[in-house]
Amino acid sequence: MEIIEKAPAKINLGLDIAGKRIDGFHELSMVMISVDLNDYLTFTELEEDRVIVESSSHKLPLNSKNDVYKAAKMIKERYGIKRGIRIVLEKSIPICAGLGGGSSDAAATLRALNRLWKLNISKKDLIAIGFKIGSDVPYCLEGGCALVSGKGEIVDCLTNSFSLWVVLVKPNFGISTRTIFKEINTETITRVDIAALKKAIISDDYEGMLNNMGNSLEDITIVKRPIINKIKDRMVKCGADIALMTGSGPTVFALCPTEKRADRVVNSMKGFCKEVYKVRML
Structure with missing residues (x-):
C-alpha cells in the first residue's frame, strides 16, 4: 500500500x-x-x-x-x-x-x-x-x-478569515536555531504582545494584527546577518504591508493584501535573492 x-x-x-x-x-x-x-x-x-x-x-x-x-x-x-x-x-x-x-x-x-x-x-x-x-x-x-x-x-x-498573499525570501545561508537560542538574554530581549496579536486575529482586525506582529529573535539574528534587515526594508518599500523574519531566520516574509502587490515585491526581490516564493496563507 x-x-x-x-x-x-x-x-x-x-x-x-x-x-x-x-x-x-x-x-x-x-x-x-x-x-x-x-x-x-x-x-x-x-x-x-x-x-x-x-x-x-x-x-x-x-x-x-x-x-x-x-x-x-x-x-x-x-x-x-x-x-x-x-x-x-x-x-x-x-x-x-x-x-x-x-x-x-x-x-x-x-x-x-x-x-x-x-x-x-x-x-x-x-x-x-x-x-x-x-x-x-x-x-x-x-x-x-x-x-x-x-x-x-x-x-x-485560532479561527481567522484573512486571505493574504505571502512573499517568502530566503537568503543563501541557513541559521541554526540552537545557536540563536543560546544568545537569548531574557532581561533585554524585545518582547511581543502575543495576547494583543491573538485578539486582533480572532477579531479579523487586519490593522491590529499588523500593529502587534513581531519576532523576539530578530535582533539576535540580524546582528549576525544584517542582510535580513535590508530584505525587510526593501520588501516594505516595494509595497508589502509588513515584512518580518520567521522563526530564528533567515527567511523573511511579507504580507500583501492583493496579488498585484505581491507580484511587485516578488519582482523586486528576485534580483536580490535567488529563493523567492509567492504563496497564500492556508
Whole structure:
C-alpha cells in the first residue's frame, strides 16, 4: 500500500520569548500560520523490517539525524510494528530557513503512519511523540493558524478569515536555531504582545494584527546577518504591508493584501535573492 502526505511550511506572525523555565527551556508564546509551500512525502510499505528515507534534496541526512527517519522509528518501536517503510521526500521548503520544514515533514510522517498502519493514535499521544522530535512538531500536526505556548507542546487553534498573499525570501545561508537560542538574554530581549496579536486575529482586525506582529529573535539574528534587515526594508518599500523574519531566520516574509502587490515585491526581490516564493496563507 502507498499513501502521499502533504507537509506545509509555516511562518510566525508573532514570536515572543516569555522567559526561561526551571528546566532550562525557554517559555515560548507564538502565533503560527501555514502557507502553501509544501513538501510531499510518499510512504510505501516494505516486507523487510527497516526504514528507508530517500529525498530529492542532497542536503538532507537520510539516517537517524533526519526528523522523518526519527518519526518513523519512534512509531515502529512504540507500537511494535515489524513491517518496513520506504519514505520518499520531495523537498520544496528550504532547509534551516525558519519555515518549519523538518518539523512539518516529521508531523506528516506521524499522520501518515498512523493512517497507513491503522494505529488509531490519539491526538494527545501524537503530540507527545512529536514533541520528542522537535518543539515545532506539535503545531505542525495541527497546522492552520494557532497559538503555541509552553515549550511548543501547547497548541490552541485560532479561527481567522484573512486571505493574504505571502512573499517568502530566503537568503543563501541557513541559521541554526540552537545557536540563536543560546544568545537569548531574557532581561533585554524585545518582547511581543502575543495576547494583543491573538485578539486582533480572532477579531479579523487586519490593522491590529499588523500593529502587534513581531519576532523576539530578530535582533539576535540580524546582528549576525544584517542582510535580513535590508530584505525587510526593501520588501516594505516595494509595497508589502509588513515584512518580518520567521522563526530564528533567515527567511523573511511579507504580507500583501492583493496579488498585484505581491507580484511587485516578488519582482523586486528576485534580483536580490535567488529563493523567492509567492504563496497564500492556508
